[in-house]
Amino acid sequence: MLLAVMLVGLFMNAAIPRAFNDAGWVFVATFLLIHIGRTVWLLRVGLDEVNQEHFVRVLIWFITAVPLWLTGAVVCGGAGLAWWVVAALVGLAGDWTVYPLPGRRLQSRQVGLAGGYLLERGRLFMIIALGETVMTTGTALTAAPHKPVTLLTAGVAFTGTIALFWLFFGSCERVGRHYEWTEDAMRAGRSGVISLMASVTGLIAAAVADERVIAHPMEHAGLITNLLLFGGGPGLFIATQSWHGAGLFDGLYWSRLLALSCLVVAGMLTLAATVYLAVVIAAAIVVVLAALEERRPTGDAHAKPTS
Structure with a gap:
């Protein structure tokens, strides 16, 4: 998983200088592939029940922001940056609130971390x-x-x-x-x-x-x-x-x-x-x-x- 992220990340980083021109799609596609692919991989490695629940929430929150990332790639320029800022803020909001879902509560103290x-x-x-x-x-x-x-x-x-x-x-x-x-x-x-x-x-x-x-x-x-x-x-x-x-x-x-x-x-x-x-x-x-x-x-x- 780490080597795959490094490979895809190489193309993502190379696209950053032209992300507001012709390389916006490359940047967004690789960015989404890294985050969604990494989370899906984690859900398949046999985590304990609490961490499994945590990363399910992470995946749902990130998928919610996918349309915002894609819209930013379509419009490009300053408008594209605005869409990407909103998408990033959605991710940060999920991170700070421990990715809440309706009817399903999970406190950050329940999630183990080394x-x-x-x-x-x-x-x-x-x-x-x-x-x-x-x-x-x-x-x-x-x-x-x-x-x-x-x-x-x-x-x-x-x-x-x-x-x-x-x-x-x-x-x-x-x-x-x-x-x-x-x-x-x-x-x-x-x-x-x-x-x-x-x-x-x-x-x-x-x-x-x-x-x-x-x-x-x-x-x-x-x-x-x-x-x-x-x-x-x-x-x-x-x-x-x-x-x-x-x-x-x-x-x-x-x-x-x-x-x-x-x-x-x-x-x-x-x-x-x-x-x-x-x-x-x-x-x-x-x-x-x-x-x-x-x-x-x-x-x-x-x-x-x-x-």
């Missing part, structure tokens, strides 16, 4: 994202003139990236213990996957910002650059991780809230500053946050969660 395995896959995914981010920084540095300010900017950008990953991996042990003890592993896992995707989005934004500042370190930052440097990059990453932690452990750390506030204020104050100064400030905020998190007492991490 939380530790999911967390390990998430760690590996983040390591790949780290490699891509570092490679983007290296590629930008190779193409830029090797002046002192360029080298400084690249070093600072790399340091900020490492600090973000320090924040992620620093909490993995505590999250892993929660997955082992929680009575609702499906809810925790769903939150983990969503936060992982949003965090990777933040890393992509940070990589784009690093590329811009390394190429033009002496220019004025401007709105777009600062949105990437302070908001879309570290801001989104830290906010997502904070939301995930608050959902698991019922609390927000003041250090993260303070860091997010500092990123917002610094992003507005450095709009007219040079790019290298803006990246230094953004990286400094993330590095200080990582240092504060490293010094935080860990005694509460050993307490068994209640849900």
Whole structure:
């Protein structure tokens, strides 16, 4: 099943750049084949009664959205995107509500999930994202003139990236213990996957910002650059991780809230500053946050969660 998904996914990914032109049908056909085929395969491997019920619901909800995906392929362009957004929202709604059906109730705590395995896959995914981010920084540095300010900017950008990953991996042990003890592993896992995707989005934004500042370190930052440097990059990453932690452990750390506030204020104050100064400030905020998190007492991490 995994190899078949990889093969079909190869064609789906190849169709994405032209999905709003002549390759819309290829994208939709392969996308539907992956999701429907994978779910049907799971229903035939001898799952327990609860998981069998769960994936029947998943299949029904996804088939409900099939007309929306097909309509998006027919109309193409911006209208096609609108249809696909609605179809994606249907899937997300089903995911968040555990795919309810009339007269048939199923609580997420009834569905088993190997939380530790999911967390390990998430760690590996983040390591790949780290490699891509570092490679983007290296590629930008190779193409830029090797002046002192360029080298400084690249070093600072790399340091900020490492600090973000320090924040992620620093909490993995505590999250892993929660997955082992929680009575609702499906809810925790769903939150983990969503936060992982949003965090990777933040890393992509940070990589784009690093590329811009390394190429033009002496220019004025401007709105777009600062949105990437302070908001879309570290801001989104830290906010997502904070939301995930608050959902698991019922609390927000003041250090993260303070860091997010500092990123917002610094992003507005450095709009007219040079790019290298803006990246230094953004990286400094993330590095200080990582240092504060490293010094935080860990005694509460050993307490068994209640849900």
